[in-house]
Amino acid sequence: MNQTTSQKRYQRGNQAKRRQSRRKRVFLLAAVLVALLLLWLDPLSLRPHKIRPQLPDSARPEMAVELLTVNPNSRPGKKLGKVKGIVVHYTANPGSSAMDNRNYFEGLKDSHVTQASAHFIVGLKGEIVQCIPTSEIAYASNQRNGDTIAIEVCHPDASGKFNRKTYDSLVRLTAYLMARFDLDTDQVIRHYDVTGKLCPKYFVEHPDAWKQFKTDLNTYIKENAIKEKSDD
Numbered sequence: 031m032n033q034t035t036s037q038k039r040y041q042r043g044n045q046a047k048r049r050q051s052r053r054k055r056v057f058l059l060a061a062v063l064v065a066l067l068l069l070w071l072d073p074l075s076l077r078p079h080k081i082r083p084q085l086p087d088s089a090r091p092e093m094a095v096e097l098l099t100v101n102p103n104s105r106p107g108k109k110l111g112k113v114k115g116i117v118v119h120y121t122a123n124p125g126s127s128a129m130d131n132r133n134y135f136e137g138l139k140d141s142h143v144t145q146a147s148a149h150f151i152v153g154l155k156g157e158i159v160q161c162i163p164t165s166e167i168a169y170a171s172n173q174r175n176g177d178t179i180a181i182e183v184c185h186p187d188a189s190g191k192f193n194r195k196t197y198d199s200l201v202r203l204t205a206y207l208m209a210r211f212d213l214d215t216d217q218v219i220r221h222y223d224v225t226g227k228l229c230p231k232y233f234v235e236h237p238d239a240w241k242q243f244k245t246d247l248n249t250y251i252k253e254n255a256i257k258e259k260s261d262d
């Protein structure tokens with residue numbers, strides 16, 4: 031059957047439309063690829079949810095610096111490279127103080143019973159003891175020892191829940207470290223997130239409390255952040 035001129039014209043029109051929509055698809059695909067490439071090249075500045083903490087020097091919480099002796103069981107003296115995270119732990123030793131735990135780590139150099147330590151310990155009265163310089167690794171977080179800072183947290187009882195003073199100090203210390211090492215809340219993790227270990231117990235058993243901790247970090251950072259300087 032012969033096609034009429036109008037039918038032919040109709041078909042040509044359809045072909046042109048198809049070509050046009052194909053061109054649109056190619057353009058969209060190219061745009062998506064460029065966007066992905068940009069995200070890959072510069073993930074930090076394009077992640078809108080990231081809060082870049084900027085805290086004043088005065089935000090450094092008070093702490094006792096009681097460094098461990100360099101020894102193979104608790105302070106190996108190995109350099110910690112770029113800090114990519116902060117790992118929160120609980121002591122699993124109800125009622126013990128920050129210094130008790132620091133002294134336990136120090137004692138490992140003689141008892142050799144295990145390898146363990148942390149950079150910081152937050153105590154029941156909110157006190158903070160630093161055991162290891164942040165330029166060195168601690169033995170706390172297994173395969174993440176090489177690129178994270180470890181915080182051990184004391185707790186009054188077997189539930190592993192932190193009391194108010196301890197919790198508030200933990201928020202201050204973690205926020206301060208986030209600012210110092212340019213980390214966001216996604217980079218604050220539990221020991222559980224590294225190995226699946228039940229640590230810190232309360233934050234593993236209560237994911238809502240862990241989520242609240244992240245919210246409290248962001249709130250603290252927002253409230254204490256250095257304000258943008260105006261031009262005048």
Ligand SMILES: [Zn+2]
Pocket residue numbers: 118119120170221227229230
């Ligand atoms: Zn742990």
